[in-house]
Amino acid sequence: MKMSTLYCAPSILLTVATPVFAAGTADPFAGRIYQAVAAAIVFIVVLVVLKKAAWGKILEGLQDRENKIRKDLVDAQTAAKEANATLKQYQAKLDKAQSEARSIIEQSRTEAQKLATQMKQKAQDEATHLRQRAESEIIAAKEQAVAQIYAETATLATNIAGRILKREITETDQRQLVDDALGELGKRPKN
Amino acid sequence: MIEAPLMIAASNPVSHVTDKPIYGSWIISNVTVMLILSGIVTMLLVIPAAKRIATGKTGTLEDLRTRGTLANFVEAICLYLRDEVFRPILHDQTDRYISVLWTFFFFILVNNLLGLIPFLDITAVMGVNPVDGQPVGIGGTATQSIWVTGTLAAIAFLWFNGTAILKDPIGFIKHLTAGAPVYMWPIMIPVEIIGTFVKPVALALRLFANMTGGHIIVATLLGFVVTLSTGLGGIAGHGFAILPLVGTVAIYFLEVLVAFIQAYIFTFLTGLFLSQLVVHAHEEHAENNEGVTAH
Numbered sequence: 001m002k003m004s005t006l007y008c009a010p011s012i013l014l015t016v017a018t019p020v021f022a023a024g025t026a027d028p029f030a031g032r033i034y035q036a037v038a039a040a041i042v043f044i045v046v047l048v049v050l051k052k053a054a055w056g057k058i059l060e061g062l063q064d065r066e067n068k069i070r071k072d073l074v075d076a077q078t079a080a081k082e083a084n085a086t087l088k089q090y091q092a093k094l095d096k097a098q099s100e101a102r103s104i105i106e107q108s109r110t111e112a113q114k115l116a117t118q119m120k121q122k123a124q125d126e127a128t129h130l131r132q133r134a135e136s137e138i139i140a141a142k143e144q145a146v147a148q149i150y151a152e153t154a155t156l157a158t159n160i161a162g163r164i165l166k167r168e169i170t171e172t173d174q175r176q177l178v179d180d181a182l183g184e185l186g187k188r189p190k191n
Numbered sequence: 192m193i194e195a196p197l198m199i200a201a202s203n204p205v206s207h208v209t210d211k212p213i214y215g216s217w218i219i220s221n222v223t224v225m226l227i228l229s230g231i232v233t234m235l236l237v238i239p240a241a242k243r244i245a246t247g248k249t250g251t252l253e254d255l256r257t258r259g260t261l262a263n264f265v266e267a268i269c270l271y272l273r274d275e276v277f278r279p280i281l282h283d284q285t286d287r288y289i290s291v292l293w294t295f296f297f298f299i300l301v302n303n304l305l306g307l308i309p310f311l312d313i314t315a316v317m318g319v320n321p322v323d324g325q326p327v328g329i330g331g332t333a334t335q336s337i338w339v340t341g342t343l344a345a346i347a348f349l350w351f352n353g354t355a356i357l358k359d360p361i362g363f364i365k366h367l368t369a370g371a372p373v374y375m376w377p378i379m380i381p382v383e384i385i386g387t388f389v390k391p392v393a394l395a396l397r398l399f400a401n402m403t404g405g406h407i408i409v410a411t412l413l414g415f416v417v418t419l420s421t422g423l424g425g426i427a428g429h430g431f432a433i434l435p436l437v438g439t440v441a442i443y444f445l446e447v448l449v450a451f452i453q454a455y456i457f458t459f460l461t462g463l464f465l466s467q468l469v470v471h472a473h474e475e476h477a478e479n480n481e482g483v484t485a486h
Contacts, residue, residue, distance in 0.1 A: 028208055028403050031222075031338040035210065038223040039333070039342035042230040047294045049234055054241035055290040058269050063286070064246040065255050 147182060154181040204410035207311075208335050208403050211327040213320055221311065225333040229302040237297055240265035269293055276459055280466040288465060291350060296458040299334060299343065303402060303450030306332020307443065334453075335402040341395040347461040348391035355468030366468060390464050394457055401453045405446045412439040 158177050162169040169177075210222045243262035247254035257266050277292060278285045310330025318326040333339050355363045367383040368376055415435035420428045 028205060028335070029337050031210055031336055032217045032220065033338070034218050035220060035222045035226075035336050035338040036342040038226050039339040040346065042226045043294070043298060043343060043346060046230045046233055046298055047291065050237055050294055050297075051290050053234075054237045055293060057241040057245035058237075058266070058293075059286060059289065061241075061244040061246050061257070061266070062270060062273060068255055 150182060151178055154178045204407045204414060207410045208406045210336055212322060213329060215322060221329055221331045222333045222336045222339060224329055225305060225331055229305055229333060233297050233301045237265060272296060277462045280463060281470060292458050292462050295461055296454050299457055300450060300454035302334045303454060307446055332402055332406060334398055335406055337399045340399040344391035344395035347394060351465035351468055358469055394460055398453050398457050401449055405449050408442050409439055412442060
């Protein structure tokens with residue numbers, strides 16, 4: 001298409017259109033009461049129809065969503081509170097268990113120490129007892145040995161004395177002498 | 192033919208935004224047709240979305256899922272307006288009044304957006320709706336008519352004042368004194384009454400002026416495109432014409448934003464005016480009850 005055609009066509013249209021708009025007024029405030037009546041009727045019809053067919057459903061939908069969100073929030077808050085309470089309970093139980101464990105360990109340690117002390121004491125007692133017993137036996141054995149030595153010595157002395165005196169010492173005399181000697185020996189202080 | 196709508200748009204920027212009769216009758220004009228079309232589109236937009244936003248009854252999480260892009264778009268707007276815009280000012284009474292506010296928003300938004308589609312220019316070029324033998328087309332933006340915005344503002348005015356009067360008539364009258372001492376009433380009451388009637392006027396003028404102004408700018412910029420390309424001609428003419436064309440596209444996208452913003456502002460201010468009357472009365476009523484209980 002030539003450029004001249006492009007100019008001509010709009011120019012022709014403009015020429016045609018200009019008188020068209022001359023038919024309408026150039027005053028933007030101009031109008032008719034019919035427009036106001038039409039505006040009122042159309043708006044009221046739209047309002048009534050939408051109120052019956054649309055706004056109720058939309059409002060109900062928005063309220064349902066709002067209620068659901070609010071309920072979910074409340075549930076979440078409740079769940080969070082319950083979780084916190086449960087956590088505190090478990091924490092308390094855990095603290096209690098730890099405390100009990102510490103107590104048990106402490107008690108065990110105390111008992112072990114007590115037992116060790118007892119065992120040590122018992123061992124010491126036994127050792128002391130054994131030593132005392134050994135000492136007693138040693139003393140008894142010593143006394144017995146000393147007594148035997150005295151007896152042998154007395155017998156020997158009486159035999160020697162009998163020979164010296166050329167007198168026959170009977171067995172009864174000899175026994176009497178030994179017993180006397182042992183009796184004196186028993187009266188002597190022990191070293 | 193691509194430039195044809197541009198020609199028409201640029202022929203007279205102001206007359207482009209004014210209403211035109213359809214086949215000679217002002218009972219059904221361009222604005223009336225666009226209002227009806229907007230009403231139908233609004234219902235076709237919202238009602239199917241509502242079915243998909245509504246919760247199911249199966250008792251599963253799937254019931255709460257909004258299905259589809261359109262439904263999510265509508266739900267996002269509804270949710271934002273309800274939770275972020277109106278709940279802070281209407282408090283626990285938001286759900287009672289939100290239906291009317293949603294209707295204001297979507298109806299005005301659809302009107303604004305449909306006005307950005309050049310039905311008028313396309314149908315005029317097609318020779319539709321001849322008046323005095325000349326085609327004027329069918330289309331335009333309903334919310335660039337002060338009659339339409341005035342009517343919507345009047346409905347809002349009747350609604351928030353009527354609601355307040357029905358809810359607490361004495362509170363409404365007290366509100367006119369603005370809580371001032373008795374000796375100030377001769378000044379305060381007339382000022383409050385004037386303020387009451389200024390509110391809908393401000394609502395109507397703001398929406399009308401924004402929509403009209405934006406369209407006039409677009410039409411004017413398109414006029415520059417035509418003037419430069421036809422006046423200068425050649426490479427220079429077409430080259431310079433690109434600048435206002437780019438500006439037109441930018442302003443057009445700005446107009447899309449303005450369509451949303453103006454629908455939001457109209458709705459927000461309506462809700463705000465309502466809250467000033469209803470929530471104020473409600474709080475006073477609650478305070479009085481507390482006072483009685485305390486005594």
